[in-house]
Amino acid sequence: MLIEKIFQRDDKFFLIIYRLFLALILYLSSSLSYFLRNKTWVLPERYIEATVIISLIFIVLSLFKSKENRFKRGIAQWFRVELMVLTQTFIIAIMITVMLKISDNYSRLWLFSNIAISYFLFLFFKVFFDYVYSQLIKSNLIQRNVLLIGDAIACQNIIHNFPKKVSNSVIKCIIAIDQTDSKDLNFYGVPSFKLNDDYDYILNHHYIGQIWIVSSEKTQSYIENLIDKFLNYSVDCRLILPESKFKFVEGLDNEAGFDFYNVSFSPFYGTSFFIKNLLDKFLSLFFLLITLPIIIFFSLCILFENGFPIFFKQKRTGWDGKSFNIFKLRSLYKHKSASDSQQVTSGDKRVLKIGKIIRRLSVDELPQFYNVIKGDMSIVGPRPHMLDHTKYYSKEVNNFMQRHKCLPGITGWAQVHGARGPTTEKGSMDKRVQHDLYYIKNWNLMLDFYILIKTVFVVLFQKVD
Missing domain, CATH: 3.40.50.720 (NAD(P)-binding Rossmann-like Domain)
Structure with missing residues (x-):
């Protein structure tokens, strides 16, 4: 699903990968051209500098030349864009060497063989990327x-x-x-x-x-x-x-x-969302590793006080309204007759003694980093609700389901503004939804970083029953 979401509006991310790959091909072409003449793959420093400059010129020209947001397949597209950009790249590179009077520093055989090999490799990888794109669509990964x-x-x-x-x-x-x-x-x-x-x-x-x-x-x-x-x-x-x-x-x-x-339209797509997803996976793995001793300690406390199970699993509403299993450290006594949708309130007798500390420090949320690694959640996003609550509030609160236009999060814009805990008071859910919709509408990576930093202070200094 995440791959499909990256491409949900346009193909800019695929185009970026494609252009960067072509820039790397220019380096491969330069090395191959040098090898044909000198029988070594090790480029001298001046050739490396020239190759880097050629690659940078190609990237810059590609940004100005291709304003489309869709990857277009076919050899005709290659002739119209890639061939033209590549030709202009080498013309500009040759002009620079002439103006700086350094053309004698480079072999003409290397230059012209580099141009010929680049054309061939560009054509080959154009066909290759066309095939990859076709397979992504056929396999429904980006459909x-x-x-x-x-x-x-x-x-x-x-x-x-x-x-x-x-x-x-x-x-x-x-x-x-x-x-x-x-x-x-x-x-x-x-x-x-x-x-x-x-x-x-x-x-x-x-x-x-x-x-x-x-x-x-x-x-x-x-x-x-x-x-x-x-x-x-x-x-x-x-x-x-x-x-x-x-x-x-x-x-x-x-x-x-x-x-x-x-x-x-959800803003969670393309390169920015891809970066967010990578950071989610990396940070979640990092946080799981450094908080593992804390999870083990509180798991033993739960075990000694009330036995198994240590973890609490429950169905929650995720992206596009799809359900998933959320994981938490258990902070309540085992009650078979208790309703799964009953929220925990201040002074709730169901809370374990160690559960009060767990909930105060939000330690029960730590296993949700596993949900992030699985792809069910993000570190930052609207908090996921129980299925019964989603069904109820979707009828009571206007545009409630719009808050499910992204991955749910461990922390979010609403939570760092005090909208945490049970929604027992009238209007509390409306306030939370407004914060969630603001986050979705104004999302960017810097907003995520701000929420992460503010979450640390909320957890440490805000009182939670």
Whole structure:
């Protein structure tokens, strides 16, 4: 799921990997060219410097030349972008050596063989990356399942014209607002539903990741209500404008000739999310190792006071509303008759003696670093709720499910602002949700670092019953 989320909006991350790999190919090409003439792979210092400069020129030109956010397959793309950028790179490099009067320091045979080998290797790896990208889509690793909503004719047009071989968005099912009989319309094999059908079933059964609402004359009166309805779900919602005459504005994307306005879209995708995920894994492993003695000590305390089990496992709501098992150190007495959804309150008699210390220092949360390593959680994000609470608050709090548009966290924006513990008071959940939605809307890596640092002070100095 995490790989799919990285690519959920565009292919910038794949393009970055591709461009960086091509820059490394320039170094390989330089070494191979030098080997053909001198029978050694060890480049002299001046050749290393030249190769690094050539690679940097290529990266800079690539950033300016390719403004697309989608990886385009095919040899034609190679001729249009990579070949042009590579040619310009060597022209600029040659001009620099001439202007600095250092051209005699380099072998002409090395230079021209380097150019020829670079062209060949670029072509070879272009074909290789095209194949890798195709396999990622075929294996559903980066495939986005889409629910298309609109009038029947518009839906047919989009399904017919949307390029399955280019895009990693796959229209899995549709809702045609003007259809009377699902059998009398041709949607090219895509299953169709009606407006009054069970949305929960549709979204879960078809693993929908995005909802596309088609803007047309027939759908104008439905759009506002549809948007309000789907804001109660955690999936991304986009408004598609097939005949838009407007220029690009904030929140507007373009794919396969269609304009998309992102009504509700998770910012957790691409390179930033990939870095966040890497940091999560690294820091979680680090924290688990350094806190292992603390976990062992409190595990023994739990064992001596109330026996097994030491750990507490419970179903919680994760990204896109999917459930997962969360792990905690047990801080309550064993009560078979107690409700799993009953929150712990101040002075709760169910709390172990050692449990009071565990909860005061938030030691019970430490095993959740294992959830982060598994990919169920992040270190920073909205706290995951019990399934019963999610079901209840999704009906009581507006836009509650929007807080599930990212991985749940061990700590979060709401928690460092005092929204911790049970939500027994009226309005406490509303306040927590507002903090969570603020975090999702304004997320960046620096905000995560700020929350981590502030969490340390909250744990050490804030009183928790």
